Structure formats: C-alpha cells, structure tokens
Amino acid sequence: MSELITLPKLGFDMAEGTLVRWLKQVGDSVKKGDVLLEVETDKATVEVEALASGLLKGTFAEAGSVLPVGTLIGVIAGAEEKVDLDALRLQAGGAEAVPAPVAKAVTPAPAAPPPTSATPQPAVAVPASDGMLRVSPIAQRMAAQAGVDLKLVRGSGPEGRIIKRDIEMFMAGGTPAQPAAVARPQLAAGSVPASRLRKAIARRMTESKTAIPHFYLTVDVDMADALRAREQLNAMLEAADAKLSVNDFIVKGAALALLKFPNLNAVYRGDAVELMAQVHVGVAVSVPGGLMTVVVRDADAKPLATIGAEVRAMAARARAGKVQPADIEGSTFTTSNLGMYGIEHFAAIINPPEVAILATGAVQAVPVVRNGQVVPGTIMRATLSADHRVTDGAEAAQFMQYFKQLLEQPMRLLV
C-alpha cells in the first residue's frame, strides 16, 4: 500500500516550509523511521522520517522549494506496486512551489512573454472571493430575457452580486458603475524585450541629448507659393506615384541652404569640426518599432522629383526591413517631418555626429498679417535644433532665414 509524503506541520503556526534536501533518492529502499528529507521552518531545520517502508517511488518537489504545509511531495510504495506518478505529480502541482528566497536572488525572473494576441478581451465580472457568480433572481431573469451574458456584467451588489440596476445599465450601454460592460481592449501589460533598433535609438538619442548642447530656432514659413508650385508641377507629372510632396521641397531647401552655411553641414569631432564635402540630407522615416534615417545623397544637386522618388524607395525598403547600408549611412544633416500627423511644430534631437536637424510641422491655414492686414495664410513652422559647440544662434538663424526664403520663393528650388 502506497504512502503519500506531504510537507509536515512542524509547529503550531507553521504554514509553509522549505524543503532543504532529500536524503533518499527516487528508487531507494526506505524503512519506516528512516530520515527522508529535511525541512526548514522559521525556527529550525527538521528531519522528516518515513512513515512507511518500501521504495521511494517518486518525489514531486525539489530542494529549495518553499511549500505550503500538506503539499504532496513524494510517495513510498511496495517494490512491485504500481503507482500513477503522473496523477500524483498533477495533484502535487496543485499547490505550486515557489522558489525559495535564496534561489530567487540568483535566478532572474523570466520576462513575461510578449502579448501574442491583440484581440480585445472583454473584461469579466469581478467574482466573489469564492469565485461564485452571484446574481439576484430578477437580474437573472432580465438577463435571460435580453440574452445578456452575465459574465460580461459587473455586479455592484454585496460580494459582486449582479442586481437589477447592473443589468439595466449594461443594456443601456454601460456606465461607470460597471465599466466591464463595454468591451474594452485589454492592455497588454508585461515586459517587451528591446529590439536591436530600439537599443540603437536609445543609445544614440541619449548620447545626443546628454552630450550635445542643443538650441532651438523656430520660424514660420509661408508655404502658399510652394503649394501652388507643387500643384502646377504635379499637374505636369503623369505618374501618380511620382507626385512631389512637401517633404521633397523641404529636403531640397535644406540642401541648398546647407551649401550656403557649410558649418551646419558638418561633423563634430571633439577638437575639430569636420566640414563635409557633400550635402547628404537624411530623412527620418518611421519604421515598425522605431525610426531610421534614409539618406538623399547630394540632395542639393538633385531635382525635386528625384529626391521624392529616392525617399519613397528607401522608406519602403526601410519599412519592409530590407534597407541597404547605403540607404542609411553618411547623412550630413537630417530632416524630420511630422506634418502628416498634424503636428504644428516640434524640436528634434540632433542625429550625431551631425551638427543640426530640421524639424517641420504641418502646413496649416492660419491668419497672417501681411501689409498690416490680416489675411488667410498657409504656414509651416520649421524648427532647427543645432549644436552650440559648433554653431551659434546668429548663424543658425541666418540658415533658417535662408531656408525660409527658398521655400517661400520655390522657383529657387528648381534652378
């Protein structure tokens, strides 16, 4: 006859104990009275003896486990006796062993798995402590008649009892009394391991924002003429996918302005500012899990349509995870545009080792004062973030002034 070994209660107030070690191994012959294992309580380490003779057929808890009193931890049975170890293991598993504090310290807790599904899970009723779903009779009847799933209704009565008003509110579409009534996307809490891209962004942005003394200059650019020019040019361009975007104008404008202010088309090397021979304008592109900067080489020399086509192609590759090294290397200046999200203006973080970055917002219809009159205007706000170690306000301001002129007289971008 098999003898189940449970964690013994070794003191009046003992609720759990640590299984220090087994002194018998599975398969060992055991005589009644033999020391089987050691259990540590709050007060002492106690030897636990076998209560029956036979073979130690199985153990279900490892050394170091902290277990509630009464947990099944092993079984002794006759040599020929059949024991359903799987069933016993299942039974033993009912009370889950927690690692002892010591083990905890050296074994990092596994990160929670990333959410596997984005399907919104309806919040369920808060069950009473005994897990019973309490429903008043009238609420039960109303729910049955209306076809309401009681699991979706949060009870506001005692011990979570679902009462009439809960059903009424649920059927009315939910109220603060039972927010569970509205199927709401469940927030996927948990730890998500950082991707390599995320880590790179984190490192570079921290490096930039902590090491580089940024300063910021914002200017309003009247985009009325640029939009008109874009409209005329697009009318001439046959292929729909070749249409010019506002961003192409920005890249071209920045590139031309950099030709005139080479100090901003540079790399800071600590003891020297390395002026770059060419103008390679980076364009920040959002990609799944982060952002990348694709690079329009010699942007100052390229027609708007070419700039647009290159950016579109590189951005597509970046988003598809098929970016080529040349797409993202060698920029001498970066532009970042959040206009498509309706952002009015923002300040970007310099992309090291560059000296400046241009952030542009949405082109917006706003009232402007022209010749003392308030008239409808089409304004885009552009903000330059610049490295004060390399340049100063006046130079950066002149850069922005020139950039503004280029965009406001868009014909200059075409020559």
Place this chain on the structure above:
Amino acid sequence: MATLTVREALSQALWEEMEANSKIILLGEEIGVWGGTYAVTRGFHEHFGAERVRDTPISESAIVGAAIGAAMTGLRPVAELMTINFAFSAFDMIVNQAAKLHYMFNGQVNLPLIIRTPSGGGRQLGATHSQTPDAIFAHFPGLRVVAPATPRDSKGMLKQALRQNDPVLFIENATLYQQRGDVPDGDLTVPLDKSVMAREGKDVTLVTYSKMYYATMKAAEQLAVAGIQAEVIDLRCLRPLDMAPVVESVKKTNRAVVVEEGWMSYGVGAEVSARLHSECFDYLDAPVKRVAQSEVPLPYNQRLEQMALPDQEKIVRAAKEVLYV
C-alpha cells in the same frame, strides 16, 4: 367623513352593531361600570345594561371560556382582554377551544366570538406586559387574527367581525387609541382578509401592520426626501394573510422590507418573507429584510426599551440596504 380616534372608532363600531343586533354582548374586566381600561366601552353599561355589558372576575380563561359558551349557544360575545399578555392565561381557551370547536364538532357549531385585546410595547410596562405575540396566535388555523392600524379600519373591521361567524382575535395597540384619522360616515365595513396598499411607490415595498404602520409611513416620507419611492402595504389581517397586494407590489419594486413590532424569529416578517421568496422569487433583486424587536425581553428602562423596538430610522436603514444604497 369624520376625524376620530381609534378609541372612538372602536366604540362607535360596538355601539352601532349592538344597537342593530341584540345578540351582541360584551364581557371583560372593568369594561362595564368603569368603562374599560382604555375607555372603549364608556357609557355602554348605562346604555345597554348589565346583561349585555358584563364585568367579569379577573380570569382570562373564564372570560374567553364564557364567551365561547355564549357563542356556541347563539350569542355574539365580544370578550375584552386587558392586554394580549393576559391572553396566555386563556391560551387553551383561545387556541384549543375557540379555534377548533367548529372543526371538532364537524361544523355543528359556529363561534361568532371576538376577543379584543391590545398588543405591543413601548409604554414602560415591563417585559411581561409589553409583548407583541401576534404571530403566535396567527399560527393557529381556525382563528381569524386581525390587527388594524387606522381608525377607519378599526371601525370597519370590528363591524365586519361582528357580522360574521368565525372566532376573531381582534388585536389593538395600546399606543394607538389616541391615534386620529378619517372615518367615512355611515355603515362602514372592511373585509377581514384583505391587505391594502397604503402608499404607492416603485422602489421598495415596506410591509407592515398595526402600530408599525405609522413608523413605516414616516419612514416612507423620509425615503421620499432621499428620492426613494417606497410602497407601503398594510397587512391588516395576519390570518388569513392576504399576500396578493404584497406580491403584486414586490413584482414591481423587486425589494421588500417587513416591519413588525414583535420579535423577528418565527414572526410575521418570517412568514411574509418566506411567502415572498416562494411566490415571487424571480422578481427579487435583494433578499427580503426584516425589521423587528430585538431578541430580548423588552426592557423597562425607557431608553433601552426604545432601542429594542423597531422605529423609523431602522426601517429607513433596512430599505436602503435592500436598495443597495
């Protein structure tokens, strides 16, 4: 329409019926020459004479026993017991004789007998003289047990009791004799087996009777101030118990509180609550709650006595509990 006290209403009922029916006689302690402990029968002795208004020895058993014999032989006796607590001295006469003779003699005899007696506490009369044992008597088949609250019902039900042939325990309340209320003029009778809705509401049903009717109506007013519309049902009759208006009301409100002056255990609230759970379980949104006297012999000390008795505040609290507010 006249405004009468309960005392005047009862007195009128007896007077009018005695004028109309010479078979009605009264018997009890000090009801004749002295006019009755609560003066319900003042002037009766002079008007109707000692034959029909009989002062008796101090023996409740003798009073009820004599009334039973009189009823069996064709009279319509109205026995008055000074308090319901003394009915225990006549317990065998009431529950074994009055309640069962019609049945035991295979319907050969009727017992058109009324036992009038005041119940209830709150007047510092001590534990033995302050009880509300109404439910005990309502336990016995064969007896009608009624307990009106208003002057109108007091008059109408007493007159009705005097015109039918079953033994009736007519429970009054010592604190209600001075209670005033409108009583319709003319020949008024009120059925002995009908509960009545005393106040209309939709949020919670308060079921009560006798003295607690008044505390319950006040509680309903207080609840109304808080936006809770309580419906009040006055049972009026404990046996037979007319549950129809109660069930109808609870089907509407889904919640009930039963208010009684007596002890909670095995009481009127227990019966009403049990009936509600069996007759309209599917309509309940909360367990039925009972408001009753604390389970102690009623203290003599005035404050303790009042604490032990149900009151307006306890009713309001119970109503809010079944409303989950």
